[in-house]
Amino acid sequence: MPTPSAPPTSAESPPPKQRSILLDLAFLRLWTGATASGLATWALPFVLGLAVLDRTLTATDLGLLLAARTVGFLAAVPVAGVxxxxxxRRGVVLWAGLAAGAAAPVIAVGLDRSVLLMAAAAAVAGAxxxxxxxxFQALTAEVVDAGRRQQANAAMTLAVRVTTLVGPFLAALLAVFWDTWALLVGIGLLWLAAACVPGRGARPGVANDASEPSAGTGMVSFLAEFTEGVREARRHPWFLAGLGALTAVIATGYSATGVALPMVSRDEYGTEVVLAGVMTAYTAGALGGALLIARWRPRSPGWAALxxxxxxxxxxxxxxxPVHPAVVMAAYALAGIGIELFNVxxxxxxxxxxxxxxxxxxxxxxxLLSYGLAxxxxxxxxxxxxTFGTTAVLAGCAVVCFAAPATAALVPSTRTFSRTPARRDSP
Structure with a gap:
């Protein structure tokens, strides 16, 4: 009689199947808060645009408010990092969300009363x-273990992409029933959810080579601590190379989309349908890219990302x-896929x-660098x-978008996005 085979050892047993990251309550709370902040972020300019349509705001006022919001954003990013x-990190999310939530109804109060009050509130909202x-980026590392962070980051970026579609659509739908004042109050409530829903993460320990917080107070201490962050970034050649490539691509490719695409849609195709179709294709591609990278683990993750x-x-x-509009849409779908294959x-x-x-x-x-220079x-x-013509400028933007990541890939540590090439997250 044959003897029964020995049971498989633990080394031979298949690894346990990981539970979906969205079933983790701590991450689900963080994801919900980030999604609420994304909805509020994308809805605000759309709602202000509706105020222009009903002549509550002028186009000049709208430009001033959006500029004030951008200034607030850029001013707050380095301060919040420190x-x-x-x-x-949970406390920063709380107070940032509360500040943006309080700013939205102040913008509503300023309608037809004070553009300066609205601009100040818009700056606070941007901050x-x-x-x-x-x-949010640092809190994700506290809430999620290392083995599931790629899946978590994919879920976070999926939320961002969905809000780019849902935010304006939801605002337009609600505008049928609510006026601009009520919509702005609703944006404030979204920020309130972003502030209060996320939970506290487990703060990781300080690295062995980390220094103590800098002595001093006020601006001197802030600059010293921010400089420590810059020094930490310089310790990672892959980060500097990738950030340079990302900044170049956003400054050129994003600008071509924001300025040249509407012109080409109008002058070459004679319809705004191309513009709408292209932006939909880009968002759909980004959603597909995020879904793909949530599971895919390439052998050379840095090179694949670049x-x-x-x-x-x-x-x-x-x-x-002069190509068919479907070709333009396909190109933007590829761009959307690619940007998420990098981001996550x-x-x-x-x-x-x-x-x-x-x-x-x-x-x-x-x-600050990638989005601040946009x-x-x-x-x-x-x-x-x-000065140079549309064709020359667009060709130059394309060359930069192709060349910057290729140049970054020449830095050896970019192959794995790590100073130790063999180190990788477990799938």
Missing amino acids: LADRHS GQGACRPA AGLAGYGFAPLSLVF PWFTAAQREVAPDKLARVSSLDF PVGLAVIAPAID
Whole structure:
């Protein structure tokens, strides 16, 4: 009689199947808060645009309010990075959300009364939005274990992409029943949810090489602590190379989308349908890219991410030649897929590699440079088109989008987005 085979050892047993990250209550609360902040962020300019349509605001006033919001965002990002590393990341999210939530009804009060009051409130709203970005990024690392952070970051970016569609649509739907004042109060309630719903994470320990908080007070202490974050970023060559590539792509490719795409849609195709179709294709591609990267673990994650980032070059390139609108939409869908193939591993690598007590400051540097320089590109591209022509400028943007990630890939540590190439998160 044959002897029964021995039961498999633990080494031979298949690994347990991981539970979906959205079934984790702590992360679900964080994800809900981030989604609420995303809805509020995307709804505000749309609601203010509705105020222009009903002549409550002028176009000039709208430009002033959006500029004030951008200034508040850029001013708050580095400050929030320092505060989120110095104090509780959960506390920064709370106070940032409360500030943005209080600003929304103040904007409503200023309608037809005081543009300066509205601009000040818009700056506070932008500051709340900017303060949340590095705090949410660092809080994710506290709430989620290392093995599931890529899935968590994919879920977070999925929420961002969904809100780009749902935010304006929901605002337009509610505008049928509510006036602008009520919609602004609703945005304030969304910020209140963003402030109060996320829970507290388990603060990771300080890295062995981390220094104590800098002595001093006020601006001197802030600059010293932010400088520590810059020094931490410089310890990671892959981060500097990737950030340079991301900044270049956003400053050129994003600017081409924001300025040149409406012009090409109007002049070459004679319809706004192309513009709407292209933006829908980009968002759909981004959703698909986030779903893909939630499960995919490439052998060289950094190079795969940079290749995805380079895919944004197809967007301005499709506007250079007189092609069928479907080709332009396909190019933007590829750009959307590629940007998420970059974003999710990029955020995950930062959460893994950066010293835990400096993560918020490094994240704030990321947002400050990559998104902070985008308005510069928007301001420059229109005069450049007037001087050199649309074709030349779009071709130049495409070249930069392809060349910047390829150049970054020459830095050896970008292959794995790690200073230790063999180190990777477990799937």
